[in-house]
Amino acid sequence: MAVALAIFLIVLAVIASERVHRTKIALLGAALVVLFVGGYSQEKAIDSVDFNTIGLLAGMMILVYLTQQTGVYDYMAIRAGQLSKGRPLAVVLSLAGTTALLSAFLDNLTTILLVVPITFLLADTLDLDPIPLIVIEIIASNIGGTATLIGDPPNIIIAGATGLSFNSFIVNLAPIVVVTFFVVIGLLYLWYRSRLQVEEANRRYVMELDAVNSISDRDELRRTGPVLVVTVLAFFAHQALHIEPATVALTGAAVALMVTTIDLEQALSRIEWPTLFFFVALFVMVGALEETGAIGEVADGVKSLTGGERTAELLGIVWIGALGSAVVDNIPFTTAMIPVVEELQRAAGAESDDAYWWALSLGACFGGNATIIAAAANVAAAGLADRAGRPIGFVAFMKVGVPVTVVSIMLATGYVLLRYVLLN
Secondary structure, three states: OOOHHHHHHHHHHHHHHOOOOHHHHHHHHHHHHHHHHOOOOHHHHHHHHOHHHHHHHHHHHHHHHHHHHOOHHHHHHHHHHHEEEOOOHHHHHHHHHHHHHHHHOOHHHHHHHHHHHHHHHHHHHHHHOOOHHHHHHHHHHHHHHHOOOOOOOHHHHHHHOOOOOHHHHHHHHHHHHHHHHHHHHHHHHHHHHOOOOOHHHHHHHHHOOOOOHHHHHHHHHHHHHHHHHHHHHHHHHHHHHOHHHHHHHHHHHHHHHHOOOOHHHHHHHOOOOOHHHHHHHHHHHHHHHHHHHHHHHHHHHHHHHHOOOHHHHHHHHHHHHHHHHHOOOOHHHHHHHHHHHHHHHHHHOOOOOOOHHHHHHHHHHHOOOOOOOOOHHHHHHHHHHHHHOOOOOOHHHHHHHHHHHHHHHHHHHHHHHHHHHHHH
């Protein structure tokens, strides 16, 4: 446990220093845990990798690249700028609102892969710094994804363990998600307002553009556009169809590769390989923490801290869930917390008290905003930013992410106290 924890913390520190590319140091850390953590074999390391996430990323990267070559994203970016009339607040609200809504009913990782390329184009058209917009979208995606069963991976994990319904997630989580969204996005706009000023000349330029002319290859759009649309619709229905998101994305990518005229090697070269390998390395390192019981130790600490008192347990789950998700990643941490929450319910004789699960969801999902590695959507957005030559620094994101997480968790704490303690 000590070896796995030491390696992970050193890797985290090096990533924060930004002296070495995060994928390089993460791959080295993954190799070291396999070599030196007793009992953590290569087979266990491979089993710890979430290939559903990897497949979803790879498939959508291919599909987005192929459709991007048609100019359709330029069209969307120009129309977004025209609909907002180039006003910074309207741009922020439209991008953040769209991201949050799509994240709730699509999923936040897929949403980020779709909206970030459009955002870069829109920022370029308005001559804006794209990084504030990307950071706002990352945070909006994690908040919006909290509202539904399929929006954020922690909720999918919780639903799988409990059998809670789609509607129950919306009824219990959507109210606080809506409040948190407007509070947080408002604060972020005030924080970034000086970097989101649009010159009047640029605003007029955008309004005069002919969006339709930005579609450069209509024949290619007729071939790949329908594939993208059907793939996105399939994401909405994947749970009812009992098809995993990775299968949907990879099927869409395979069909698009069959119908496109773009060279196969060119299409595959546009996959964000550093991002995929970073995910693999992160899963392997976190798998070592799980295998050695390090995450379990943190989770078990919740039981000793709360002392069996229901209110303390609920609030402890919210805050520990946020802290653990911020440091590790909200997917494995939620998995580790499932048996802990079940034990807390059992010890309190409250197996039917679903408030425990809503507390875990809020902590894990909102905690995903704290650092650039706390959620899959964050890492994917950072990879796209790297490819565009506008990297998002670990510390730079944390300076925004940590305060946002604290505000979100404070709102979640008040909501849990009001709805599940005072009004219970």
